[in-house]
Amino acid sequence: VSIVKAELTVLKDSKKEIDSILAKYPNSRSATIPLLFLVQSVEGYVTEDGMRDVAAVLGLTPAEVLAVASFYTMLKKTPQGTYLISVCRNISCTHMGGRKVLRAFEDRLGISAGSTTADGRFSLEAAECLATCDGAPSLQINYEDFYKVSPQDAAELVDLLEKGEPVKSVAGVAVKTSKEIARETALTGTRLPTERTEAGSQMPAGGETGSAQTATGHRPPVRGGDSEKRASSNGESS
Ligand code: FES
Numbered sequence: 279v280s281i282v283k284a285e286l287t288v289l290k291d292s293k294k295e296i297d298s299i300l301a302k303y304p305n306s307r308s309a310t311i312p313l314l315f316l317v318q319s320v321e322g323y324v325t326e327d328g329m330r331d332v333a334a335v336l337g338l339t340p341a342e343v344l345a346v347a348s349f350y351t352m353l354k355k356t357p358q359g360t361y362l363i364s365v366c367r368n369i370s371c372t373h374m375g376g377r378k379v380l381r382a383f384e385d386r387l388g389i390s391a392g393s394t395t396a397d398g399r400f401s402l403e404a405a406e407c408l409a410t411c412d413g414a415p416s417l418q419i420n421y422e423d424f425y426k427v428s429p430q431d432a433a434e435l436v437d438l439l440e441k442g443e444p445v446k447s448v449a450g451v452a453v454k455t456s457k458e459i460a461r462e463t464a465l466t467g468t469r470l471p472t473e474r475t476e477a478g479s480q481m482p483a484g485g486e487t488g489s490a491q492t493a494t495g496h497r498p499p500v501r502g503g504d505s506e507k508r509a510s511s512n513g514e515s516s
Pocket of ligand 1: 366367368369371372408414416
C-alpha cells in the first residue's frame with residue numbers, strides 16, 4: 279500500500295516511484311527535486327499540474343515547489359524535444375568552427391537556436407562553455423558529449439536520431455531520450471552508468487577522452503594547424 283494519500287493527476291500512476299523516492303529522504307522536503315524530475319519523466323517537462331502534485335505529496339505550497347523548479351535549468355518549464363542539442367558558443371569552440379556547426383543544425387532542423395521542432399523531437403540551444411574545450415567544437419545531446427563536430431557531422435547525427443538508430447557519445451555512451459534521463463535522475467539521483475562501446479572502454483582514465491573520436495565515432499579529421507600537431511603528439515596518423 280502506498281504511503282501517498284494525496285489525490286494526484288500527473289503522478290497518479292507513479293505512487294510506487296514516489297514511495298521509493300520518499301523512502302530515501304528523512305526530511306521529505308528534500309525529495310522536491312527528484313519528484314520534479316519524476317514529473318518531467320511523465321510530462322516531458324515540469325507542468326503546473328505536476329508541481330501541484332509534488333506540493334500535495336510533500337505538504338508544501340505550489341509556490342514553494344515553483345521556487346525550486348525555476349532555479350534549475352535541467353528542470354524544464356516549457357515543452358522540450360525528445361533530444362536537446364546543446365552547441366557550445368564560447369570562445370574555444372567558436373574559434374574551431376562552432377558557429378558553423380550551430381548553423382548546420384539550424385539548417386537541418388529548420389529552426390533557430392532556442393526553439394523546438396514542430397514534431398517535438400528536437401530542441402536546439404546555443405550553450406555556454408560545456409567544459410570540454412579540448413574537444414572543440416563540442417556539443418551535447420541530452421547531456422552526452424560529442425567532440426570535434428563538423429557541420430557534416432551535425433546533419434548525420436540528426437539523421438541517425440530521426441531513424442531511431444543508436445547514437446553514442448565520445449565516451450561510448452548511448453544517447454537516451456529526455457524522459458528516460460528524467461526518470462533515471464528521479465529514481466537514482468544521478469544518471470545510471472550505461473554500457474560503453476569498445477572505443478569508450480579503451481579511453482584513458484581521468485577524462486582524457488577527446489582526442490581519439492569525433493562526433494560520429496570516427497577518427498578525427500586532421501584539419502591542419504593545432505589539430506594536426508595534437509594528433510601527431512598523440513601518436514596518431516590520419
Ligand atoms: S569553449 Fe566550448 S566547451 Fe569550452
